[in-house]
Amino acid sequence: MSAAALGARRPLAPDRPSGWWRPPFVAPPLGRGAAGSAVVLHSAPLSSEVGRVKVLLIGAGAVGQVYGYHFQRGGAEVAFYVRGRYAAATRAGFDLYPLNRKSPRAAPVRFEGFEVLTDWAAVAAGGFDIVVICVSSTALRKGGWLTELAGALGDATLVNLTPGIEDLVLITERVPFEQVVSGLIGLLSYPGPLPGETLPSPGMVYWVPPLTKMAFSGPEARTRGVVTALTRGGLRSKRVDDVQAAAAFAGPALQFLVVALELSGWRFAPLRRDKALLALASRATHEAHAVAAARFGGRRPFATRLARPWVLRWVTRLVPRVAPVDMELFFEKHFTKVGDQTEHGLRTLIRLADEYDLPRDAMTGLLARLVDHRER
Numbered sequence: 001m002s003a004a005a006l007g008a009r010r011p012l013a014p015d016r017p018s019g020w021w022r023p024p025f026v027a028p029p030l031g032r033g034a035a036g037s038a039v040v041l042h043s044a045p046l047s048s049e050v051g052r053v054k055v056l057l058i059g060a061g062a063v064g065q066v067y068g069y070h071f072q073r074g075g076a077e078v079a080f081y082v083r084g085r086y087a088a089a090t091r092a093g094f095d096l097y098p099l100n101r102k103s104p105r106a107a108p109v110r111f112e113g114f115e116v117l118t119d120w121a122a123v124a125a126g127g128f129d130i131v132v133i134c135v136s137s138t139a140l141r142k143g144g145w146l147t148e149l150a151g152a153l154g155d156a157t158l159v160n161l162t163p164g165i166e167d168l169v170l171i172t173e174r175v176p177f178e179q180v181v182s183g184l185i186g187l188l189s190y191p192g193p194l195p196g197e198t199l200p201s202p203g204m205v206y207w208v209p210p211l212t213k214m215a216f217s218g219p220e221a222r223t224r225g226v227v228t229a230l231t232r233g234g235l236r237s238k239r240v241d242d243v244q245a246a247a248a249f250a251g252p253a254l255q256f257l258v259v260a261l262e263l264s265g266w267r268f269a270p271l272r273r274d275k276a277l278l279a280l281a282s283r284a285t286h287e288a289h290a291v292a293a294a295r296f297g298g299r300r301p302f303a304t305r306l307a308r309p310w311v312l313r314w315v316t317r318l319v320p321r322v323a324p325v326d327m328e329l330f331f332e333k334h335f336t337k338v339g340d341q342t343e344h345g346l347r348t349l350i351r352l353a354d355e356y357d358l359p360r361d362a363m364t365g366l367l368a369r370l371v372d373h374r375e376r
């Protein structure tokens with residue numbers, strides 16, 4: 001789409017100032033009905049029609065379903081944009097298993113009562129207040145859909161949840177910077193059951209670690225609107241200074257630990273024994289932190305000093321103990337699904353290290369081992 005055409009974007013919801021509303025209903029705590037007793041077995045809209053915020057989620061996968069569910073619980077009118085082949089399954093609604101409740105796997109909560117769109121004309125006509133990108137960094141780059149989305153966005157707040165260090169730049173080449181909110185996902189979500197897990201029916205299982213909040217940054221009013229809507233829907237969220245910088249410092253340790261786990265056959269025990277691999281992941285993390293510091297400036301967070309082999313080894317012991325999920329299986333399933341994103345992220349960091357004239361030998365070594373491992 002030409003710049004002129006982009007400039008001609010018309011506001012689609014002129015009567016509904018974006019970034020501002022007062023959700024009229026506070027949802028009950030997760031997993032409890034209005035009387036505070038029974039498990040919520042459906043998620044019908046909880047507010048009146050008056051003043052409801054309209055939220056569109058792009059992608060109805062693991063993250064899209066969970067964020068959509070909580071927006072709806074907070075009183076929003078929710079819709080999904082999905083590719084045609086997913087339309088029927090999405091219209092059928094979803095079963096979700098929030099693990100942050102009592103007897104989490106006994107019965108699912110039902111998530112339905114949303115619209116399903118499959119073309120951009122319908123998105124443009126929808127008058128959405130918030131549009132949330134719930135796909136991977138690599139999916140963001142496939143096809144011309146991001147430009148189509150920009151043309152259909154109107155004045156909606158665009159929330160981007162993809163983790164790539166350059167994703168915001170890609171988006172703001174098409175959508176005005178002051179319209180974009182960045183988000184950091186602080187939960188894990190997967191299509192259950194995993195092997196060995198018992199559920200009454202298949203569904204999306206998700207867990208928010210204790211004290212964790214979904215983080216957002218961007219223009220103040222728009223960011224606050226997103227945070228308020230999700231928090232009212234039971235998904236704790238907060239506004240932070242800069243999600244991009246936070247992700248660039250916090251992401252590599254997990255990202256490279258996961259690469260090392262993949263190289264260890266998705267098993268923690270062999271990874272713990274592989275001192276050389278842990279040392280490589282640790283050095284790669286420090287190289288990535290140097291890239292983050294060059295790109296975002298400011299002081300490196302204290303936690304970046306903890307990316308040492310013994311800490312990584314300790315994390316592989318701690319995580320399986322605290323998570324109510326088989327983390328080896330979760331990591332294998334999730335990071336196989338987004339394997340192209342992991343590789344893309346690593347290649348991007350190596351290129352940026354070159355551009356900033358920074359060391360990148362460990363990242364290059366890790367990438368070479370990953371590519372070799374995947375080719376075998």
Ligand SMILES: NC(=O)c1ccc[n+]([C@@H]2O[C@H](COP(=O)([O-])OP(=O)(O)OC[C@H]3O[C@@H](n4cnc5c(N)ncnc54)[C@H](OP(=O)(O)O)[C@@H]3O)[C@@H](O)[C@H]2O)c1
Nearest residue numbers: 059060061062063082083134135136137139145185188189
């Ligand atoms: N799941 C988690 O626990 C978790 C935690 C933290 C961060 N994240 C991040 O969140 C992002 C999404 O992860 P996810 O687990 O939700 O992935 P997912 O389950 O694969 O969901 C993404 C969905 O979006 C669809 N999609 C891709 N391109 C699309 C497009 N142009 N238009 C409409 N739909 C499109 C995908 O379809 P196809 O499968 O056909 O491509 C898929 O159904 C990733 O960057 C991931 O790293 C996830």
